[in-house]
Amino acid sequence: MAFELLLNPDCFGIYLIFILITIAAAVGSIGFAFYLIKKIRKFPEGTEKMMEIAKAIRGGANTYLRTQYSTILKIGIPLSIILFIAIDLRGWIIGFPTFIFLAFLIGMVCSLASGWIAMYTATLSNVRTTNQVKEKGLKEGLETAFDGGMVMGLCVVGLSLLAVIVMYLFFSLITPNVSIAQAVAAGYADIAEFQAKNIEGSIIGLAFGASFAALFAQLGGGIYTKAADVGADLVGKVEAGIPEDDPRNAGVIADNVGDNVGDIAGRGADLFESATGENIATMVLAITIFMTVPAPYRVLAMLFPLVARSFGIFGAIIGKFFVKGKETDDPWKILSKGLYWTTAICAVFMAIVCGLMFPGPIFGFYFLCVLIGLGGSVLIGLITLYYTDQNYRPVMCISKASETGTATNIISGISFGLESTALPIIVIAISILGSYLIGYFAPIIVLGAAVPQELPFLSGIWGTALATIGMLSTCVMILALDGYGPITDNAGGIAEMADLDESVREKTDRLDACGNTTKALTKGYAIASAALAAFILFEAFLQIAGLSHLAVSIAFPYVTVGILLGGLLVFVFASFAMRAVGNASQDMIKEIRRQFAEIPGLREGKEGVKPDYNKCVDISTKSSLREMILPGSLCVVVPIVVGFVLGNQGLGGLLMGTTITGILMALFLNTGGAAFDNAKKLRKTMKDSSKPETIDAFNAAVCGDTLGDPMKDTAGPSIHVLIKLVGTISLQFAVIFAILPWLA
Template identity: 45%
Template sequence: MEGLIFIAPLAGFISLVFAAFFAKGVLKEDAGSKRMQEIAGAIQEGAMAYLNRQYKTIAVVSIILAFLILFLLNDGMKIAVGFLAGAISSAAAGYIGMSVSVRANVRTAHAASSGLEKAMSVAFRGGAVTGLAVVGLALLGTSSFYILYGDVNLVVGFGFGASLISLFARVGGGIFTKAADVGADLVGKIEAGIPEDDPRNAGVIADNVGDNVGDCAGMGADLFETYVVTALAAMLLGSLIINTFENAILYPLMLGSVAIFASIISVFFVKIGKDGDIMRALYKGVGGSALICLLAFYFVTDALMGDIRLYYASLVGVAIMVLMVVITEYYTSTRHRPVESIAAASETGAATNMIAGLSIGFESTLMPTVVIVVGILASYFVVGGAADSSIGLYGIAIAAVAMLSTTGMIVALDSYGPITDNAGGIAQMAKLPADVRKVTDDLDAVGNTTKAVTKGYAIGSAALGALALFADYRIKVNLGEQALSLDDPVVLVGLFLGALLPFVFSAVTMSAVGKAAFEVVNEVRRQFREIPGIMEGTKKPEYGHCVDIVTKAALHEMAMPGFLAVAVPLLVGVVLGPKALAGFLIGIIAVGLMLALMMDNGGGAWDNAKKLIEDGAHGGKGSEAHKAAVVGDTVGDPFKDTSGPALNALIKVVNMAAILFSSLIIGGGFF
């Protein structure tokens, strides 16, 4: 069985080969007219310039942390090398995906002239490049370092590097995209009364750039680290039950390997049927991937573990994935009650729109939490957790790994969103015919739902993965199962501090978006006021000024959230001790999950309520309901694209930091 370990890096490499294959196919497509290429070139230049500046900033932080790891931890050299490799791989996942997305957008816009099927194919294949690059790099890196070191505890550095870059990518990209979006919408739609993506709006290029750095590079780095961290959590727990199951460490990697082949095969399932339903076509890929995994997991489990109960745990994980997708679509799609209720509430103004949106956001936490709770209990007890808690915890980790089996397809769906959003913007700015614009609008409407669905999937997987990480931390610092009593004030204090951090973190990120959007609003107003001919279309706005504003804001404001994520848990552990930090981790997992669900789903519902009205419901564009919906969407934007998704990364960064620096915390604290 030892030779099977080499299947994992091979599967990762094959995934990267297919990513390159799909990228080549997309780039062969016609990029359209000179005007279309000029617009796409501006988006591409802005996106790559921002990402280059962001990674240079993050590189400095990463090098400093690598030196701290080197000198503070045992085997510091190996862990530091893994940390840097994880950081580089996470950055590469986002970079590869975005470099293709900013080229696929204009090709999708041009393909729309040939019809819906052609345009959807180009957009999805562009997204598939990101999906396959993410899972390929994740599995290749994790398995290679395990093979190299032979000790899963030394691979934790790789996971911490991935988590840290994910947090910076999520926060920085989220601030960039939503500051540009909010600023452009407030002046363009509400004050000037011009359409979205109108070339007369000075913020429009920054907005289109932001779609890529937030939803493509950000989500790519996010699910890269989720994949790595979840696999690591299962492998760490597997090392505890190695005497019962000799392949317990290898098993998660083999599940990931067969899942990659399932994703590659399922890309070819995505085709629009005679009904023209885009969402159904995309779900064919997700469903095909899940079904292939379910079949393959049985044979992998039987061959490696010889215990069918672990297969049942993987079934639980896939079921959670399906239910999270269905529930998230229900709360964020224009076809269901939640979005319709927000759109209807907009008829009486912005205040009632806001109340309805907040209500839907709060309500949307119920069903996902029930699904996760039932999934945790089912995966724990189905493998015999009542008799052996270590095996039960391993069952939960396997459910989390199985939930991530469709990551390749889910990331493809997410990256499809910014590609189609940009395609619509290019079609608008290049003044393409109405029938072409209708195709890009249809693609974009589905893209809003797919982006929301992937966020729900990401936070659900984070909850399961973080629970496994918490179990790893508790074991590393030698805390018995009875040590975490709420009668102990130290544990309770840690719990309160952990519950507090998501709110402080969200306050910092929301404030950053608000401040940057304020500057964009003033800049767009200035240009309308001081540059004659913009509104008449005889003079081009100075797009670069807005891009520069949000770039500087994103790079400056992402420092504090990153500092909070690493410094606060270490401070709690060193000052208050390992029990307080355990309470802290429980608090951040529970509250972070609820707050992220509320923000992601509420923001997505606000966004699509605006889209529903723009499609003609409740008075249509220009109506009072539309103006109110724009206000709601403006508030919901940083909810769903900045603070909410960043909480997903925060939860795992904090848990990974606790595990990585556990040796400094053991025996520490004044209590």
């Protein structure tokens, strides 16, 4: 069995240590997350009214997720049967069974479970954050919200790591023993290639299942949250002139539910997919690149991304204890200490891991590649901060443009969104090229004239994979910051709806403003890591499909057509996602207007008069589930159709087109949308009821934000899931497309 490779007596101790480190990190991560949940639950929820509001938000989120997950499973289970018939059945018939369908189901379920755990924790943390601010102060509220976000990071990464290592060991164990003659007859060069390719083919199914579930979870959640947000903002703030999260607004509960199902549950599933897909892509690349090297080094290379991610968990847990500050400190200053300390600790840990797993002179070169990824993630975070923070020129200019109306606000916001793609792309390009060149020259410098001809190129590709691992080493802390944002947003909403003292709302507003910054930063990080991961997926696809790099030249018509279709897929998908929010928000706007018009005393805020919150929750639930089916299905169907019609050459072109266009589009949508949002918040601080022009400028900024909302929370985050989903589908079906008779 392939498991015998792991039991090789010459290197069993080495393998066992690294496997145990990975399992310990995964289990420890989940265990520490449950400790934080227990800690959060001990805090009181506050007044009866606060508990009532929190219960309504929690109930709405649970109802939506049950319905959404049921819909995803109804699509996913038949798809797993198709995978079994199309791919697994052939192996079972010839006596070499594979379990791609099982890996797909496990990936899908784990991705959805990550989203549910994240949502459960967020709905525990939101009201307790409000109460901590009310009873103790801003610092304690920040720590509670951050702990809630930390649970999401620890559970998502820990569950991903556990799923990958368990599936890897399982597939190693069940891969059958074959003779060299059987391996060659099955189309493999030798026994080692047979064993590795069987493990590779099955484990890719895990990434496919995670990507599939994440796309629908992120897309559906994004449609829900922004339909509610746009409806509540336009009717409440602009038409009725009431504050954000005012309890008279029928859409406010749906809006707060949306923060949990979109920004928390959707992001949890999305980030599980990111962690899983990037680990597996690197493992697949290791299998192909290190196929000809001795077994110990091949297995160590396959385990490297998992061990590196394990030490990243340890680094984040240590970094968490640096999230401390004073009551008067800026919230971002407190949170950024945790991020920067985690980055520094992870750099030290990555040096240790590289030294242990790549001993000898090559260690220094590969560690430099990891550092490039780490440095790139910090730079992209700072660039995103510049374009989305209220203290810098872009947001100030958009805010200033609001003084002359909605049109100039939108023009300014779109222009800065387009501009914001430049610097991140330059950083991504330098990261890819720098890590490739260091990896390329490493064996030449170490081995000199004795270097095999293919090795520098393969080592260069491995260098880019290491840069991706470096960028993802801080993943837990980044996810904690991502989860912090929606929790503080909910906390502010609960403070407003519960009619708490103005000083409490002022503090929750400070936490919320910082949350917008952290959400924008983490989305920039997610896109950058998706870009590097897409490069790895593309290289892995070429290896599995048996294509040379020259075979995917633009000189070939199949490739050119594939590139055009890939770019088109991104634009059409973004169009459908934005339109879905527009369609769903129209229903929401009509309902909120109807309630203001038909419920006596609602607009005036008469005591005892309440809107029908459940009606708006029901509208958002039904419309988001209806609207997510078409764009989500498109992402699954298009790569398969292109592969069947144009073969792997056309599919390679589709991958290139989707990746290049998708990264640019996602950067534009995410950063531009966040800039619109913070320009609105900046205008809010300038409102003065004695100066009508400030009210008009604020209303213009609100209208701009209603465009920015679906950009940054629906279309933008879904696009980087789309990029990786197309990559995992291509990896999964490449073997089939390579043998289609009409493409021979």
